[in-house]
Every structure is written in structure tokens, then in C-alpha cells.
Amino acid sequence: MVEVRLEKVTKKFGRVIAVNKVDLVFEDGKFTVLLGPSGSGKSTLLYLVAGIYRPTSGKIFFDDKDVTNLPPRERNVGLVFQNYALYPHMTVYDNIAFPLRLRKEPPEKIDSKVHEVAKLLRIEELLDRFPSQLSGGQQQRVALARALVKEPSVLLLDEPLSNLDALLRLTIRAELKKLQQKLGITAIHVTHDQAEAMSMADKIAVIDQGTLQQVGTPEEVYLKPRNLFVATFIGNPPANTLTGSVQTVDGTVFVEVGSARYQLTEEVSKIVREAGVEKLVVAFRPEHAKIVESPLVDPEGDLVLEGDVYVVEPLGRENIVTLIVAGMPIKVVTPPDVKPHSSSKVYIVVPRNRVMLFDVETGLNIEFLIREIHQKIPD
Amino acid sequence: MRVRLNPAFLFLIPALTLILVFYVVPLILSVYIGFTPLQRWNLNRMGSITAYNFERLFYMMFHDPDFGKVIRTTIVFTAFTLAINVLGGLGLGLALYLMDEVLSLPYRILWLLPRMTPVAVYSLLWYYFFLGGEEGTLNSILLRLGVINEPLSWGTDPRLLPETAWVILILVNGFVGVSFGMIVFYSAFHSIPREQVVAARVDGATTSQIVRHVLIPQVRWHIVYVTVWQLLSLLTTFAHIFLLVEWGAVHRWWGSTWALYVFNVAFKTYEQGLAAAAATVLVIIGAILGLVALRILKFKEMMVEPKGEI
Numbered sequence A: 001m002v003e004v005r006l007e008k009v010t011k012k013f014g015r016v017i018a019v020n021k022v023d024l025v026f027e028d029g030k031f032t033v034l035l036g037p038s039g040s041g042k043s044t045l046l047y048l049v050a051g052i053y054r055p056t057s058g059k060i061f062f063d064d065k066d067v068t069n070l071p072p073r074e075r076n077v078g079l080v081f082q083n084y085a086l087y088p089h090m091t092v093y094d095n096i097a098f099p100l101r102l103r104k105e106p107p108e109k110i111d112s113k114v115h116e117v118a119k120l121l122r123i124e125e126l127l128d129r130f131p132s133q134l135s136g137g138q139q140q141r142v143a144l145a146r147a148l149v150k151e152p153s154v155l156l157l158d159e160p161l162s163n164l165d166a167l168l169r170l171t172i173r174a175e176l177k178k179l180q181q182k183l184g185i186t187a188i189h190v191t192h193d194q195a196e197a198m199s200m201a202d203k204i205a206v207i208d209q210g211t212l213q214q215v216g217t218p219e220e221v222y223l224k225p226r227n228l229f230v231a232t233f234i235g236n237p238p239a240n241t242l243t244g245s246v247q248t249v250d251g252t253v254f255v256e257v258g259s260a261r262y263q264l265t266e267e268v269s270k271i272v273r274e275a276g277v278e279k280l281v282v283a284f285r286p287e288h289a290k291i292v293e294s295p296l297v298d299p300e301g302d303l304v305l306e307g308d309v310y311v312v313e314p315l316g317r318e319n320i321v322t323l324i325v326a327g328m329p330i331k332v333v334t335p336p337d338v339k340p341h342s343s344s345k346v347y348i349v350v351p352r353n354r355v356m357l358f359d360v361e362t363g364l365n366i367e368f369l370i371r372e373i374h375q376k377i378p379d
Numbered sequence B: 001m002r003v004r005l006n007p008a009f010l011f012l013i014p015a016l017t018l019i020l021v022f023y024v025v026p027l028i029l030s031v032y033i034g035f036t037p038l039q040r041w042n043l044n045r046m047g048s049i050t051a052y053n054f055e056r057l058f059y060m061m062f063h064d065p066d067f068g069k070v071i072r073t074t075i076v077f078t079a080f081t082l083a084i085n086v087l088g089g090l091g092l093g094l095a096l097y098l099m100d101e102v103l104s105l106p107y108r109i110l111w112l113l114p115r116m117t118p119v120a121v122y123s124l125l126w127y128y129f130f131l132g133g134e135e136g137t138l139n140s141i142l143l144r145l146g147v148i149n150e151p152l153s154w155g156t157d158p159r160l161l162p163e164t165a166w167v168i169l170i171l172v173n174g175f176v177g178v179s180f181g182m183i184v185f186y187s188a189f190h191s192i193p194r195e196q197v198v199a200a201r202v203d204g205a206t207t208s209q210i211v212r213h214v215l216i217p218q219v220r221w222h223i224v225y226v227t228v229w230q231l232l233s234l235l236t237t238f239a240h241i242f243l244l245v246e247w248g249a250v251h252r253w254w255g256s257t258w259a260l261y262v263f264n265v266a267f268k269t270y271e272q273g274l275a276a277a278a279a280t281v282l283v284i285i286g287a288i289l290g291l292v293a294l295r296i297l298k299f300k301e302m303m304v305e306p307k308g309e310i
């Protein structure tokens, strides 16, 4: 198995910059998910690793070996596609054997390898069939078998689950993760489904418009999004955002959101003052907020917002309450017994450690702004 | 009990009428005329039925040297032009598919030109190319290069016949027919999901391996289709050949195919009975060859339902 390292990799198609100066390490034996919306450059990045595309600039390493200019054949990667891309004129057996035959391996060895991988993926009884005679889930397994039979050093998965129905997707998601752990293979999995990314990944790399937004564990990306894009792309429903203006009263710095005031910490106040920030985006996750009937006497510096209930969606395990705060819709996930009446006035309380602040201009999380400023100006 | 007619049948009546009037009736009539001694449109002779025309045709095959030339020309012309049409079309379609889209469009148009050009204009170009005098394009090039010392009559010179006449026929028709296969195969290749090609590349296949193992096997049915279609149209084509013979660009017999012969017998020597018999034989040969081609290329296998559940 290998570690895959991208250094300042850029890929342009004519004037379109599909991948923009990406620095990224896919750790050895880990399951990394590339997460991003449609057209963000995920497939392009994967194809760069596979060697289908040459980068316009930058370098790609497998461990210490520079593979930037190596053809796909010399990289030993396995690739699985969203539409599986099985060869319709070959049986399942021939599909799986194809990469080995190209390598001119002896027939007995091919035969035993095909059966071994078929057993691993439980498709032994399908070997004589043609792809058109298989269900979507079965085709998916065959595609995976074809990628794994080569014993690749990297397994690349381009949205392999998105053609499956919701239930099957959940099953295969778990199976795929388990298989990867069992084989200990370096895996790069592309998806635009944030729930899939959260559930499968050791590491998530969020990408938007060809630019890397954040790399981190699912928890990091979820709880400490580096910028507004990550905060609002991940989570279902995504994080709530409200823009507020920065005010100073008697030396204390507040953000004013609607009728509410939220006091900033010393550290944040300093940054805000130094950078001359006038507006901040206050954000929080729907499940981190609570709905109460009356304002707390001592809010302990928590964020308290006044809102009108717009609609309540009961989902069984929980309810999603949509409220209007300062003219903006806000979603709060509540236990199933919390069902405020429509258009009643309620209060939303978000604990201090769950409130996220973003710079309006750069979209950067203030915490990261502090860190990135410190990094830029040492000592 | 009354037979209830499917109302959908009503909608088929116009099309069926057309087929009946312009295809079935002439076909039956043609076979029928083949069994009459019709000559010079003398319809009175249509009454008597005789197998004389077929006997005569059969006799001519072995004893009429001119008709023998026509038969040999037909076989050589059909076989070679068919090969050019199918293999050339496949090669061109493949080249276009593997080529950049920017290059492929002008290239496609270039190859479609012979088909878009009116038959007479296109044939005239070739006529001038192979013209016998010094002003013929080929002659003037070869003379200038010093390959030949005097202009040659390429399609008629007895020293060069029959091969040169055949080459001319094959070239002229080959360039027209090749674009059909090219278009069919090009679109067929494009309908194969691109990911299959990418997958094969990642698995280490070279371009030629991708062509052999991934692309060609998936256009098998298109190859069958183009082969049979071109075979049948080559057996009956005569517009270009007619003009070349008429203008004296090729030898009268070494440059004539069976289809043109039928035309000449019917409208030049006015032996309509014989012409109809020859046409009937051509249709039968075409049908047999078509079926044989389908058989060889395992057409049936492709049309069966897939086994098992989908």
C-alpha cells in the first residue's frame, strides 16, 4: 500500500480550472473521502491520481516515487465508476479477468485470483452471467472485484454508490468500509453526499470549485468547519447562518443579530478590532440549539435568539422546526415531543461552545482566521 | 362471428398501399415478365408463359464471353468495394473516435463530400482523373514524374484490362460508400460509455487492445448491419458505373456490373423479358448472399432475449 501525495496540483481544461493548486496527502491504508458539489473537480482529481489526466502543473507522488508522468498502467490503481463501466460483451468472469489478462498472467493464476476475489465479494455464482443480467448492487460488486483483482496499491472510487437505492446504499456503505479495513488498502472515495462521507471516512477532504476547502476527520469538519462553505455543505439540515454587525459598548465587543446581542471573547474581540471587521456571520448546527418558551434570566453568555415558529416537520425520531429570526429561516432539530405552535413566539438558545463565527468577507471561521494569521506572522 | 379489425391497422393503410403499389406489384410484375418473351414493349407478347429467358441467361453465363465479363466484374467489384466500405468505414470511424473533436468534424465533412456531391459531378471528377489523353490528371502526373512515356487509356486499354477498369469502379464507388460505414461506426463508438475506455486504460490496456477488446466487440451488430446493407446496395448500384461506361471511361463489358447489364438489356436492346429474368436472378442472389452473411455473422444470436433476469 502507498501514501498518495499531491503537491500544488492544477488541472486546466482550456479556460476551466477544474483543480486548483491542491496540496493533499491521502494517508497509507486510510479511507479518504473527497467531498464536494457537482462540478467541483472531484472526478478530475481522481483521474489525476489514476493517471488518466496529466496535471497542468504540480506533482503527484506515490510514497516517494514521482508518478506525475507515469501512464495509468504503471501506477497500479483500481478504479470503480458510478456507472460501473463493466464491459457488456464479457461475462462477469471475463470482466474480472480482463486486467490480469492484459498483464499476461498465466491462466491458472488468473483463474485462482478471479475466484478468490469473487469469493471475497460473494459473487461466485454470478461468474457466468453477463452484466445485463445483474442487478445494480451485483454490478457494483463486480466492478469492485475487477478493481481489486489487480491487488492495486490505491483503490479509487468515483461515486460508486450513487446509482443504488437508498437502502442498498446504506448496506454497501458499511460493507465497503469493512472491506477496506480488512484489506488495509489506501482508498480514495469521491462523493457529493455528505452523510456518506461522514459515515465512511477516516479523513474528509472538502473541495469546491477545484479548490480544497478543508481536510480533517469527520468530527473536525463537522464541528470546526474552516469556512462558511464547509459549514453549510455538511450536515442535514446544514448549519444555520445569520449575519450580524459588530458593536462596542463600554469596551465590550458584541455581535448584534436581530434583537439579540452576543458577546465575543477577549481573543475574538482582539482579532475583530485589529482587522477592523464590521460584520460577522453567526452560525450554529440545528441540533445544537434548544427551543424554550421564555428567555432565560441568566443566559451565561449563550446565544439567545427570538423567533417565530414557521413550520414543524415531525420525522419520528426527531422534529425539524423552522423559525423566522430577523427575517431569515432558521432550522432547529428538537426531540419529538417539542412541537411549538405555528407563529408562536419562542426563544432559541445555543450554548456558547457551539456558536461558530465567520468573517463575512473571506468566509473564514474566526478560529481559523486567528490561526492562519499567526501562521503567516511568526512569533 | 365477425372478425374485428385492430383499429391501428387503419393507420398502416397509407404506408402499406405505397409498399404494395411501388414495391410488391412491380416485383411480381418483374418476375412475371421474366417468364414472358416481352420485347420492344410489345405487350401482346406478354400472354404466353415460357422459361426461355432463364434458359438463355443460363446458357449465356457459360457461352457469351461478354456476359461472362459482366459476371466476373460484378463479383470482383462487389467483393472489393464491400471490403473497402466495411473495413474502411470501420477504420475511419475508429480514427475519428480516437481523434480530437476539433479535428474530427472537418474530417467527417471531407469524407461525406463524395456522398453530398451530385452523382454526375462526382463521376465527372473521376472521369477527368482517369482520362486517356495527356490532359487526364493521372496521366499528366505520371508523365511529369516520368513513370510513363505516353498517356494511357486507363479504363479501356486492352493491355491493362480488366484490372484497371475494376480499380476505377471500386475506387469511385468505394469513396461514396465508405462514409456510410464511417458515420454508423463513429456514432456506435460514441454510444459506448467513455468510462469503459478509461477503465481499460487504468487496467493497463494499450489503445490497440482497447480497440480490439472493448470497442470492436461492441459494434458487432453495426458491422453486420453495414455489411448486409452495403452488399445489397452494391449488387444493385449502377448510377456511377452507368455514367463511366457511357462516357467511355471504362470498358463496356469489363466495366459493367449485372445491375447495369439489366438496365442496358431493358432499355438499349429492348429485351424486357430477358432483363426481367436477369433482375429476378439478381434479387435471388442478393437474398441468398444476405442470409448467408447474417448467418456467418451470427445475426440471430444477437437478436435473442438475454437469459435470466435483468
Ligand SMILES: Nc1ncnc2c1ncn2[C@@H]1O[C@H](COP(=O)(O)OP(=O)(O)OP(=O)(O)O)[C@@H](O)[C@H]1O
Binding pocket: A013, A016, A017, A018, A036, A037, A038, A039, A040, A041, A042, A043, A044, A045, A192
Ligand atoms: N474533459 C473535460 N474537458 C473540459 N472540461 C472538463 C472535462 N472534465 C471536467 N471538466 C470540467 O471541470 C470541472 C470539474 O469536473 P469534474 O468532472 O471533476 O466534477 P465532479 O466534481 O466530478 O462533478 P460530478 O459530481 O458532477 O461528477 C467542471 O466544470 C467540468 O465541466
Ligand SMILES: [Mg+2]
Binding pocket: A042, A043, A044, A158
Ligand atoms: Mg464526477
